[in-house]
Amino acid sequence: MPTTAGQPMKSVASLLLLLNFCMYAIVLGIGGWAINRAIDHGFVIGPGFDLPAHFSPIYFPMGNAATGFFVTFALIAGVVGIASVIAGVNHVRSWNADSLPSAASAAAIAWTLTLLAMGFACKEIELRIRNSRLRTMEAFLIILSATQLLYIAAIHGGSMRRT
Template sequence: MARTVARNLAAPLLFINLIMYFIVLGFASWCLNRYINGQTAHPSMGGNGATGHFLTFAILAAVLGIVSKIAGGSHLRAWRNDSLAAAGSSSILAWAVTALAFGLACKEINIGGWRGWRLRVLEGFVIVLAFTQLLYVLLLHAGFFSSRYGPGYRDREYGIGAPAAEAEPKGGATGVRV
């Protein structure tokens, strides 16, 4: 039971983050379509100078987050060191791009101006995702601190079968050339 602590906490967080990333992808796609078409005067759009950059990074973060959740789901099912490599690296990458989108959301809020409700919802989701994705990354890598919490990086029993006998050279004694 103690070995599944991080697994039991990471599974619901994975599902919640997956749903939130899909919502971010939908809102960011809609807003970017309006932004490209030049319809920033739409009642639920608005924006300022940081909007274009924010929308680009929000879509990128959403796509990377969804892909990392697919790898994370596979890891939660197997819960082994070899699946941790794919899930851990993709989740760190998704968190890094989400952190960039988080910074741009903060910049967009700081600049001010009129922003529609869809942009404000998108900013809120990206801000929440930055913290929940960080928590998810920490839960995936909890085995780094102790193997009680998940597949650790120092599991010695993984991949080790019966010890092999040392290979002896054929043909008698070998000499050393000087």
Template structure:
């Protein structure tokens, strides 16, 4: 069975990505909760134009709001993709692998968007340690999700060739 290597690599990467996406979603959820709780106190003396964005993040810079929200979305979609991907890879037939590959590409695109916002936040400047952790995990997840997508695509190709 030539596709055993692809199955092992895909399963390992899906498990690693699942753990990292859970961490990213947890940190992003905490940052969003912190921003919501601290907004009334942080903006009490500012003028109305500063209140256009409903959440103010005192732990980061101007890109933090967008980065946190997109990281939370990416984390939740990544968790769902990893869980369903593990189920689909365990079946190892062409239809299930193509389904896992499609959702993996969507997750990679969202992770790439979050990575771009992380890079923007890094280039702007100061941020807290928890945001630096989330930025690092997002950048690493971009690479591992790409590898996972490639492994699933390779497995789908091998499974379809073995079937016919």
């Protein structure tokens, strides 16, 4: 039975796609919870109400000053990450040079957005006040920044031809 040179990388890419899909889905779930909680427990602004001294339009009742930015960019990274998984599944199914550019570009965009969200996670860690769900989301984004990069390397490594 003949094997191709990229077959081991195809298996690695498939495993990383599954792992990234699960972690991005968890990030989206926790981020959705945080947005829902922020909406339910946000400020009531109307006639006769004054804005608090340090009002932020992305106020989150849990966490610290970086939480609103962190959750917002984590949700964006999660959605784009899921989209990159969809493009990646298409590439792994065909595993040819024609499907590589779309999978690689989607993965690179998801990775850069994940790095941005990870930067806000680092700032949130530095400010210290946060709950366990936010800590979980921080950890997942830090891990995703590495696994997404490994996935990008795997799909590019599998596309090299040996002569």
